[in-house]
Amino acid sequence: LLSLLQKSSTIKINNPFPPGPTHIPIITPIIWLTKSVSQLEPIIKQLHVKYGPIVTLQIGSSPTIFINDRSIAHQALIQNGSIFSDRPVNLPMENFISKNQHNITSASYDTTWRILRRNLTAEMLHPSRVKSFAQTRKWVLDVLLKRIKTNIKSSDSIKAKDHIQHAMFSLLVFMCFGQRVDDEKLHDIEQGERNLLVSLKKFNVLNFWPKITKILFRKRWEELLKLRSNQEMVLVPLIRVRKEAKKNGLCNDNNNPRAYVDTLLDLKLSNEGQRNLDEGEVVALCSEFLSAGTDTTSTALQWIMANLVKHPHMQQRIVDEIRKVMAVSDKEEKEEVHEEDLEKLPYLKAVVLESLRRHPPTHFLLPHAVSEDVAFNGYLVPKKGSVNFMVAEIGRDPKVWEDPMAFKPERFLNEDGSQIEGFDITGSKEIKMMPFGAGRRICPAYNLGMLHLEYFVANLVWNFDWKD
Numbered sequence: 001l002l003s004l005l006q007k008s009s010t011i012k013i014n015n016p017f018p019p020g021p022t023h024i025p026i027i028t029p030i031i032w033l034t035k036s037v038s039q040l041e042p043i044i045k046q047l048h049v050k051y052g053p054i055v056t057l058q059i060g061s062s063p064t065i066f067i068n069d070r071s072i073a074h075q076a077l078i079q080n081g082s083i084f085s086d087r088p089v090n091l092p093m094e095n096f097i098s099k100n101q102h103n104i105t106s107a108s109y110d111t112t113w114r115i116l117r118r119n120l121t122a123e124m125l126h127p128s129r130v131k132s133f134a135q136t137r138k139w140v141l142d143v144l145l146k147r148i149k150t151n152i153k154s155s156d157s158i159k160a161k162d163h164i165q166h167a168m169f170s171l172l173v174f175m176c177f178g179q180r181v182d183d184e185k186l187h188d189i190e191q192g193e194r195n196l197l198v199s200l201k202k203f204n205v206l207n208f209w210p211k212i213t214k215i216l217f218r219k220r221w222e223e224l225l226k227l228r229s230n231q232e233m234v235l236v237p238l239i240r241v242r243k244e245a246k247k248n249g250l251c252n253d254n255n256n257p258r259a260y261v262d263t264l265l266d267l268k269l270s271n272e273g274q275r276n277l278d279e280g281e282v283v284a285l286c287s288e289f290l291s292a293g294t295d296t297t298s299t300a301l302q303w304i305m306a307n308l309v310k311h312p313h314m315q316q317r318i319v320d321e322i323r324k325v326m327a328v329s330d331k332e333e334k335e336e337v338h339e340e341d342l343e344k345l346p347y348l349k350a351v352v353l354e355s356l357r358r359h360p361p362t363h364f365l366l367p368h369a370v371s372e373d374v375a376f377n378g379y380l381v382p383k384k385g386s387v388n389f390m391v392a393e394i395g396r397d398p399k400v401w402e403d404p405m406a407f408k409p410e411r412f413l414n415e416d417g418s419q420i421e422g423f424d425i426t427g428s429k430e431i432k433m434m435p436f437g438a439g440r441r442i443c444p445a446y447n448l449g450m451l452h453l454e455y456f457v458a459n460l461v462w463n464f465d466w467k468d
């Protein structure tokens with residue numbers, strides 16, 4: 001199964017596409033295009049059973065290759081990372097939203113991507129920067145606990161999902177714009193983001209011959225323009241407020257940590273004549289920050305809490321672990337589990353990891369692409385097309401995980417309850433699960449994501465008993 005990666009003009013002639021279902025031009029590509037990701041997933045699983053670990057589906061105008069084997073994923077993303085780290089060319093409507101791929105998620109694997117990604121990792125995700133938002137996390141936690149308490153007073157049951165989403169969104173909005181916004185504004189921002197994301201599929205038709213379809217489907221095109229301008233109407237004032245504050249030297253003290261938008265306003269694109277980002281590009285990057293960081297974390301948090309409701313003894317074990325670390329006999333004695341305490345809570349971490357393995361919030365990565373046509377495991381992976389990885393399947397490989405469908409945090413612990421040494425969530429030596437991806441395009445915020453999950457889960461179980 002050794003990957004023989006050839007790069008030559010004979011590749012196309014000598015290597016077929018990976019196998020897949022019969023392709024009937026125009027008809028099957030459109031059928032696949034109309035399916036949502038959740039409709040496609042079971043179909044692709046079946047294709048893997050029939051054809052093996054690498055399959056092709058012709059979705060729309062280009063082939064989409066799916067890989068469900070962890071070793072082959074490692075070969076692609078780590079061993080051949082420099083080739084498999086591109087993104088497919090954006091469809092015209094995606095380009096419209098991402099400002100011509102001027103954001104991290106959709107940028108080609110090139111200098112612009114490097115500049116934007118380095119800005120995020122160095123300026124926001126460096127441990128010292130993450131620490132500067134500890135007060136913000138505490139504030140968000142307080143609001144979350146208060147909202148749940150108020151909810152409990154007025155009703156027997158709570159809809160945890162709404163509270164969790166609200167918390168994650170307000171946290172990311174603060175990190176992005178450096179200010180607390182009221183609930184009404186928060187709602188407007190969230191709606192603006194969600195409406196664009198949810199309705200993207202509806203605008204698919206505009207990707208084909210846009211010049212013509214924009215006229216034929218004029219209403220739809222106008223609707224997209226409206227959604228984009230609504231988003232700008234909400235985000236631009238927040239950006240301008242920060243611009244003014246920066247001019248007046250009001251940003252960047254201890255109570256006012258450097259926000260993501262500050263870093264974007266300072267950023268210079270060295271590959272484009274040292275120009276600054278324009279306002280539309282700042283909007284696109286802020287929007288990416290909010291959408292990449294909120295739904296993923298809040299979905300993961302909901303899965304963890306659901307598992308703790310289902311397994312009360314695990315919830316109790318976390319509470320006992322916290323009690324020991326905080327050296328208190330009763331929950332009521334100390335309200336907050338501090339961030340510094342988290343590293344002393346191996347069982348908590350094991351629960352979080354097990355939930356990310358068993359219920360990764362995204363079942364696929366973002367689509368990857370190769371930077372040139374390559375022969376990979378005897379197949380052609382064409383430059384024009386995309387490659388994706390079955391994240392959920394890979395984390396449930398029975399060759400790595402005994403009884404893979406069972407929820408067993410102990411997998412991540414030694415017999416004595418301590419953390420197993422050397423488990424690497426980034427998969428650089430070996431991929432055993434990949435909730436954050438792997439390789440050069442791995443989620444740059446995987447440490448921040450883990451911190452958010454551990455901090456909020458610890459405090460949610462410390463403050464309340466969660467029951468069905």
Ligand code: HEM
Pocket residue numbers: 104105106117289292293294296297300361362364365366367435436437438440441442443444445446448449450
């Ligand atoms: C539990 C939380 C999170 C999970 C499970 C998660 C998962 C992922 C996954 C699977 C990818 C795709 C990797 C690929 O295509 O190979 C990704 C990319 C990304 N994530 Fe996250 N993420 C989380 C939190 C966050 C947060 C909090 C932020 C920002 C503050 C963030 C920012 C990004 C960005 C910018 C990318 C694009 C990276 C690139 O294309 O180079 N993520 N994430």
